[in-house]
Amino acid sequence: MKDAFEIIGGKPLKGEITPQGAKNEALQILSAVLLTSEKVTISNIPDIKDVNKLIELLGDMGVKVERQKPDTYTFEAKNIDQNFFQSAAFKAKGGSLRGSIMIVGPLLARFGKASIPKPGGDKIGRRRLDTHFLGFEKLGAKFDYNPEDGFFNVDASNLQGTYILLDEASVTGTANVVMAAVLAKGTTTIYNAACEPYLQQLCKMLNRMGAKISGIGSNLLTVEGVTELHGTEHRMLPDMIEIGSFIGLAAMTGSEITIKDVQYKELGMIPDVFRRLGIKLELRGDDIFIPAQDHYEIDTFIDGSIMTIADAPWPGFTPDLLSIVLVVAIQAKGSVLIHQKMFESRLFFVDKLLDMGAQIILCDPHRATVIGLDKQVQLRGISMTSPDIRAGVSLLIAALSAQGKSTIYNIEQIERGYQHIDKRLKALGADIKRI
Structure with missing residues (x-):
């Protein structure tokens, strides 16, 4: 039997977390x-x-x-x-x-x-x-x-x-x-x-x-x-994908989290993309502080049309964080089109999010429209399998924000990219255990 994570979601977290090396x-x-x-x-x-x-x-x-x-x-x-x-x-x-x-x-x-x-x-x-x-x-x-x-x-x-x-x-x-x-x-x-x-x-x-x-x-x-x-x-620099994951985690679970030593000037547009989703974050020294938020609202473009978030080679937005942005948008107010240009099968984990109660239209293998629930409806816990590293952590974030119990299988995919993630989340108060 391989290991899985069992998560009881719906609890706000609190504390400090330090990103691993990239x-x-x-x-x-x-x-x-x-x-x-x-x-x-x-x-x-x-x-x-x-x-x-x-x-x-x-x-x-x-x-x-x-x-x-x-x-x-x-x-x-x-x-x-x-x-x-x-x-x-x-x-x-x-x-x-x-x-x-x-x-x-x-x-x-x-x-x-x-x-x-x-x-x-x-x-x-x-x-x-x-x-x-x-x-x-x-x-x-x-x-x-x-x-x-x-x-x-x-x-x-x-x-x-x-x-x-x-x-x-x-x-x-x-x-x-x-x-x-x-x-x-x-x-x-x-x-x-x-x-x-x-x-x-x-x-x-x-x-x-x-x-x-x-x-x-x-x-x-x-x-x-x-x-x-x-x-x-x-x-080595801190891992910008982890930093983005933790920003998303804080917003989605309504938690107050400080991410330590982020090398902010190396993060490019990552903080701004999360700000466009309505997430408040402030720089304190070289730490990112995210206050507990009951609610975050997605920006629109200046003419009022729906926000699109797409990946691009650096200094564009990294494709590794699109899965995270997609999940975080589920509980935002407003809608957003996620356009994954660089890889063709990174959005295939959307079906698990639909099972949890998310409102997402998968347009094609590269594009998904997320209609935010504005925290009016809580996601529900389910059993699921992680297809790749980044989708795995996205599902983990969804599970921590969901009501009831979730089980994530195939977690060695998550552990290829995130060190001791269960212990580090536990330290923030997450109810997560390895089974």
Whole structure:
């Protein structure tokens, strides 16, 4: 039997909660330790399955891993075992972890070759890896896919800087190409680069290690190749998706919550999108304070037409928070159209919300209209299964605001992205237990 969460909803919560380190930053930063033989110290690492699996994978490759504190590790990639990449163990581990694609750029840069099993991960539509591969090919890497053992073998013994126009502004794609380019000969220009804070963090870290990257924070990165990189220390940003989730949680349950140490200037338009839903929040130092609200009203556009909230590449609104916004809108006053442009099956958890009593029209796989209940009707608790990380937390928020008991199955999907979420919610007064 796998674990599930049992939740008795409808109670206001109260207190402080600290967001974990950013999951999406962790997968890139941890892969970057492979670029040097020197020691790299990383802090604020979230204790979640996807990240722990990658740390374990680094250890299996021969990286010397030491845990200094619960959230701080040192890594020393002095003796990498090249044979490991052809092994069944690598295929099993690398294939089950989408983040494993991120080790390819650094391995190509430092050793001139890599092999990767076809990766797995979230079921939120086709996440193509073409951007990564096309970028590596432009730098001079040669790919050979072996359908018999399911491995891509890559030869990159002579990487040369070049002009690359990415076919999509993929965060992991940009990160991977940047890591491959830092040790290539000559200058690489990457246009239509992703510019998320996670990627800025990676570039700043690489520069501290001795890389020469300019244009950080824009969609045009210039990377001057260097011959070697050195050790460094790096602290990861707090997870903006968690921060958004907690803002939504506070509003929906009518709770007074303080979210600690949020690195507010790195949150982009996230706070504003929640304000558009009518949620009051104030910045106190670097904490976000959300007062208890009985009621929040969705803005309309200036001409009075219905508000649309859509995702877009950074600095647009992150797709990872659209599921949260959708759930929070259920108890708002007013209506909103949620338009999920970037992935095609992220809205399929709406049926569970309908069962709970939400008023939502699913227009197509990309769009849903939410007609707010204005807290006149409480959602009712049901049994449900979490399809992906973000929908899982959205359902968790719905359950905490609902009347009666909810059971959420398949919670390992939630735990891939949120550390010790049940304990942290309990500390706010939530009635949640693992069964």
